Amino acid sequence: xxxxxxxxxxxxxxxxxxxxxxxxxxxxxxxxxxxxxxxxxxxxxxxxxxxxxxxxxxxxxxxxxxxxxxxxxxxxxxxxxxxxxxxxxxxxxxxxxxxxxxxxxxxxxxxxxxxxxxxxxxxxxxxxxxxxxxxxxxxxxxxxxxxxxxxxxxxxxxxxxxxxxxxxxxxxxxxxxxxxxxxxxxxxxxxxxxxxxxxxxxxxxxxxxxxxxxxxxxxxxxxxxxxxxxxxxxxxxxxxxxxxxxxxxxxxxxxxxxxxxxxxxxxxxxxxxxxxxxxxxxxxxxxxxxxxxxxxxxxxxxxxxx
Amino acid sequence: xxxxxxxxxxxxxxxxxxxxxxxxxxxxxxxxxxxxxxxxxxxxxxxxxxxxxxxxxxxxxxxxxxxxxxxxxxxxxxxxxxxxxxxxxxxxxxxxxxxxxxxxxxxxxxxxxxxxxxxxxxxxxxxxxxxxxxxxxxxxxxxxxxxxxxxxxxxxxxxxxxxxxxxxxxxxxxxxxxxxxxxxxxxxxxxxxxxxxxxxxxxxxxxxxxxxxxxxxxxxxxxxxxxxxxxxxxxxxxxxxxxxxxxxxxxxxxxxxxxxxxxxxxxxxxxxxxxxxxxxxxxxxxxxxxxxxxxxxxxxxxxxxxxxxxxxxxxxxxxxxxxxxxxxxxxxxxxxxxxxxxxxxxxxxxxxxxxxxxxxxxxxxxxxxxxxxxxxxxxxxxxxxxxxxxxxxxxxxxxxxxxxxxxxxxxxxxxxxxxxxxxxxxxxxxxxxxxxxxxxxxxxxxxxxxxxxxxxxxxxxxxxxxxxxxxxxxxxxxxxxxxxxxxxxxxxxxxxxxxxxxxxxxxxxxxxxxxxxxxxxxxxxxxxxxxxxxxxxxxxxxxxxxxxxxxxxxxxxxxxxxxx
Numbered sequence: 001x002x003x004x005x006x007x008x009x010x011x012x013x014x015x016x017x018x019x020x021x022x023x024x025x026x027x028x029x030x031x032x033x034x035x036x037x038x039x040x041x042x043x044x045x046x047x048x049x050x051x052x053x054x055x056x057x058x059x060x061x062x063x064x065x066x067x068x069x070x071x072x073x074x075x076x077x078x079x080x081x082x083x084x085x086x087x088x089x090x091x092x093x094x095x096x097x098x099x100x101x102x103x104x105x106x107x108x109x110x111x112x113x114x115x116x117x118x119x120x121x122x123x124x125x126x127x128x129x130x131x132x133x134x135x136x137x138x139x140x141x142x143x144x145x146x147x148x149x150x151x152x153x154x155x156x157x158x159x160x161x162x163x164x165x166x167x168x169x170x171x172x173x174x175x176x177x178x179x180x181x182x183x184x185x186x187x188x189x190x191x192x193x194x195x196x197x198x199x200x201x202x203x204x205x206x207x208x209x210x211x212x213x214x215x216x217x218x219x220x221x222x223x224x225x226x227x228x229x230x231x232x233x234x235x236x237x238x239x240x241x242x243x244x245x246x247x248x249x250x251x252x253x254x255x256x257x258x259x260x261x262x263x264x265x266x267x268x269x270x271x272x273x274x275x276x277x278x279x280x281x282x283x284x285x286x287x288x289x290x291x292x293x294x295x296x297x298x299x300x301x302x303x304x305x306x
Numbered sequence: 307x308x309x310x311x312x313x314x315x316x317x318x319x320x321x322x323x324x325x326x327x328x329x330x331x332x333x334x335x336x337x338x339x340x341x342x343x344x345x346x347x348x349x350x351x352x353x354x355x356x357x358x359x360x361x362x363x364x365x366x367x368x369x370x371x372x373x374x375x376x377x378x379x380x381x382x383x384x385x386x387x388x389x390x391x392x393x394x395x396x397x398x399x400x401x402x403x404x405x406x407x408x409x410x411x412x413x414x415x416x417x418x419x420x421x422x423x424x425x426x427x428x429x430x431x432x433x434x435x436x437x438x439x440x441x442x443x444x445x446x447x448x449x450x451x452x453x454x455x456x457x458x459x460x461x462x463x464x465x466x467x468x469x470x471x472x473x474x475x476x477x478x479x480x481x482x483x484x485x486x487x488x489x490x491x492x493x494x495x496x497x498x499x500x501x502x503x504x505x506x507x508x509x510x511x512x513x514x515x516x517x518x519x520x521x522x523x524x525x526x527x528x529x530x531x532x533x534x535x536x537x538x539x540x541x542x543x544x545x546x547x548x549x550x551x552x553x554x555x556x557x558x559x560x561x562x563x564x565x566x567x568x569x570x571x572x573x574x575x576x577x578x579x580x581x582x583x584x585x586x587x588x589x590x591x592x593x594x595x596x597x598x599x600x601x602x603x604x605x606x607x608x609x610x611x612x613x614x615x616x617x618x619x620x621x622x623x624x625x626x627x628x629x630x631x632x633x634x635x636x637x638x639x640x641x642x643x644x645x646x647x648x649x650x651x652x653x654x655x656x657x658x659x660x661x662x663x664x665x666x667x668x669x670x671x672x673x674x675x676x677x678x679x680x681x682x683x684x685x686x687x688x689x690x691x692x693x694x695x696x697x698x699x700x701x702x703x704x705x706x707x708x709x710x711x712x713x714x715x716x717x718x719x720x721x722x723x724x725x726x727x728x729x730x731x732x733x734x735x736x737x738x739x740x741x742x743x744x745x746x747x748x749x750x751x752x753x754x755x756x757x758x759x760x761x762x763x764x765x766x767x768x769x770x771x772x773x774x775x776x777x778x779x780x781x782x783x784x785x786x787x788x789x790x791x792x793x794x795x796x797x798x799x800x801x802x803x804x805x806x807x808x809x810x811x812x813x814x815x816x817x818x819x820x821x822x823x824x825x826x827x828x829x830x831x832x833x834x835x836x837x838x839x840x841x842x843x844x845x846x847x848x849x850x851x852x853x854x855x856x857x858x859x860x861x862x863x864x865x866x867x868x869x870x
Contacts, residue, residue: 048484
């Protein structure tokens with residue numbers, strides 16, 4: 001298995017390289033540059049700026065410069081946040097996004113799986129319908145509708161929590177954004193878990209387990225749960241990456257200084273280095289989380305061996 | 307999922323920054339200095355009177371709250387806290403609290419003494435500023451004339467590559483220094499002694515006292531910059547000379563300032579702690595205000611003005627700012643080359659309806675190339691501004707007929723995506739359709755894409771807005787001058803250009819005004835663009851915040867918290 005892990009980690013390198021190259025070209029092909037604004041910068045100032053950021057070089061040379069810095073762990077200087085390097089910005093934003101997105105994912109998995117099990121075992125009962133209603137609300141209502149509703153109820157009508165903002169991981173600022181991200185993810189996880197468990201519960205080996213006289217609790221816990229979790233686990237990778245690195249709506253609505261805000265501002269300001277730095281981060285995280293998911297498969301499904 | 311955010315973003319860039327502003331590449335803050343005020347200050351100084359130290363002016367007997375703290379939303383994360391680098395209005399507000407230049411601007415928009423306690427013009431292009439002895443840095447070192455020389459040179463150094471270095475045009479040799487053609491030492495600023503700074507301007511710059519109030523013209527602490535390098539603006543490293551010091555900086559979240567006890571006018575500074583938030587989304591801003599998390603909004607989200615005005619009559623504050631909204635016209639375009647067509651298109655747009663019903667947020671109708679409060683020239687107003695609409699439409703149709711433009715002709719109008727811009731675009735198209743029978747194709751672009759198109763001349767009609775730094779007429783004229791970087795209309799009137807050049811080089815104020823007035827009149831009659839509205843900045847500010855006056859450049863020093 002370790003050989004497999006090592007191989008997968010090695011593959012990360014060409015993956016990141018390919019993604020960075022494509023993004024690099026796309027970014028530079030996008031109309032508008034980092035220094036465009038209503039007040040057109042004079043040619044003299046523009047020349048100074050381009051020299052400062054190496055933008056006056058041929059594109060291939062700029063690209064090699066960038067790769068060289070990247071190999072040395074330097075993501076470059078940000079155009080938009082002139083006092084900070086991209087490394088600084090990521091170092092500050094990543095823990096914030098991890099705290100919000102990571103907590104939300106953990107809660108969503110526990111809640112989603114539990115609700116999915118309850119709904120599946122009581123298929124077509126009132127409990128099932130209630131759970132599914134809740135689940136559908138979560139997936140039908142986008143975060144830009146749910147967010148304002150949460151704020152309206154818990155920050156304005158009932159002035160219990162702040163409507164947004166951030167203060168060094170103070171819990172009161174984290175409750176509503178975590179709740180929002182949880183609501184969105186729990187419905188997805190719950191629905192998948194329900195469907196998958198219903199399918200597993202009708203398979204032959206479960207009938208065998210029942211025939212042995214095992215109580216339902218044991219049938220579910222010992223035999224059905226692991227195979228039923230497979231589809232849930234396969235969506236966890238992308239869901240987690242999304243919740244952590246690109247919770248754009250949630251972070252903007254609650255004014256959270258996380259990665260999502262950086263991505264939005266970086267893209268709209270044509271902050272090439274910032275966007276590329278975040279792309280590298282998202283790529284690495286995606287590859288790593290997919291690896292974790294694949295390893296989890298092997299644990300869940302005895303048929304899979306690496 | 308992303309549309310509301312991108313809309314919010316868009317709003318942040320187009321409305322909030324624009325309306326006030328000098329958006330990203332702006333050199334300085336917008337100023338509302340009136341001619342009268344400047345004259346008064348000048349008179350005082352000429353008479354040898356000491357200009358008054360100005361700070362939070364609290365009416366006698368006003369009960370103040372025990373806790374003097376304020377949370378204000380700044381609308382966006384500052385681009386930099388380094389005076390030499392900063393360009394956006396959001397940054398300038400914070401930098402203006404941390405640093406103080408030779409002069410400053412109070413909350414009425416008046417130029418007041420800053421580090422300089424007095425100044426005079428010794429000849430038309432030479433100004434001498436006398437620095438106060440009590441001005442010190444937050445580390446206790448005195449602020450000297452050399453700190454200004456160092457700061458200004460660093461600002462215009464090609465190696466610094468400051469976007470706002472375009473201000474160099476006003477300082478002797480400034481342009482050549484920025485271009486690297488002359489050494490930094492040739493910049494027209496020198497320290498005569500520790501307390502005396504001499505500034506030589508390139509041509510007549512009658513508004514230099516307002517110009518040096520901007521954040522970018524602050525002194526800079528050489529020792530700290532050389533010690534910490536790029537990190538000198540971080541909390542703990544930053545040495546400042548203004549009313550506040552930097553306490554905390556959480557990127558994309560907040561910046562906390564605390565009162566600087568060593569500031570020369572600390573006795574008149576009320577707020578002990580000011581927190582700047584950087585919430586971009588207008589609706590999130592409003593919710594933070596309503597839930598009591600902030601005392602001071604950046605700007606109302608579009609479409610909320612009348613409802614919020616009714617709901618918070620004591621808290622809604624609005625005022626025109628030094629900026630204008632207009633439709634840029636590509637004067638190179640075969641159709642728009644004809645001044646009759648440009649005039650006709652401008653005449654039929656009912657700015658009163660646009661201001662009162664469409665944008666409906668207190669913007670002011672505009673009938674000329676300059677906004678109210680402009681100085682340095684007599685304003686030129688379109689003669690048809692007061693005509694009834696029927697007469698305007700009849701005249702416009704006649705002009706179009708003369709120019710051979712038939713009803714049904716298509717126009718292309720480019721704007722950047724936002725609800726606000728969309729409303730204005732649809733209104734414009736509808737005016738041209740119903741009154742002139744012209745068809746308008748509306749094209750919406752992402753902001754930077756639109757900028758690229760307009761800067762590159764790849765457009766016919768384009769939505770635009772612009773904020774000015776100073777009230778002097780030379781700034782709005784930059785938008786319509788032949789070789790100006792800011793002339794997106796691509797119009798060129800050599801005669802007017804000659805008058806402007808003569809005017810700016812003239813050392814006689816009366817002659818300067820006469821020449822610039824003449825140029826403004828010529829350009830107004832040439833209809834290079836369609837001016838629509840003077841921008842305003844509606845926002846909610848809690849009733850207990852005292853000292854609020856102008857919407858634009860307000861130092862935290864001028865605020866106080868009433869007992870509540």
